Amino acid sequence: xxxxxxxxxxxxxxxxxxxxxxxxxxxxxxxxxxxxxxxxxxxxxxxxxxxxxxxxxxxxxxxxxxxxxxxxxxxxxxxxxxxxxxxxxxxxxxxxxxxxxxxxxxxxxxxxxxxxxxxxxxx
Numbered sequence: 482x483x484x485x486x487x488x489x490x491x492x493x494x495x496x497x498x499x500x501x502x503x504x505x506x507x508x509x510x511x512x513x514x515x516x517x518x519x520x521x522x523x524x525x526x527x528x529x530x531x532x533x534x535x536x537x538x539x540x541x542x543x544x545x546x547x548x549x550x551x552x553x554x555x556x557x558x559x560x561x562x563x564x565x566x567x568x569x570x571x572x573x574x575x576x577x578x579x580x581x582x583x584x585x586x587x588x589x590x591x592x593x594x595x596x597x598x599x600x601x602x603x604x
Contacts, residue, residue: 491561493538500547501535503557522546 491499508514510533518529522543531537539547548555559567 494535496561497532497538498535499557499561500538500554501533503553504533504547504551507551507553518547521550 504514504518508517515526515529515533518524518532519526522529522539523546524532524539524543528537528543532539538544544558548558556565559565
């Protein structure tokens with residue numbers, strides 16, 4: 482949506498459709514998905530079905546509860562806000578810890594159980 486001042490904003494329809502796509506991708510379009518969203522957000526069934534159909538999108542506390550549980554919903558929000566890399570920045574510390582653990586595991590294998598000299602790969 483473009484305003485009179487020329488600023489571009491996301492329309493309600495685009496917002497609802499974007500979140501619905503993310504929710505269906507993560508949870509599917511089953512009755513169980515509806516129940517899961519109801520549990521996550523404490524919203525009623527009709528409201529959740531409207532979110533899943535893309536008729537309307539969650540507001541306020543429902544949106545916060547939803548992105549607390551759904552990585553795809555968070556990614557969709559960041560993408561719609563034209564901040565696709567914000568999620569990546571938030572994940573960097575976790576990624577660093579995982580990489581450190583992987584390197585430690587490789588080192589343990591190479592030094593203790595596998596090759597005695599990890600730089601010497603002779604057969």
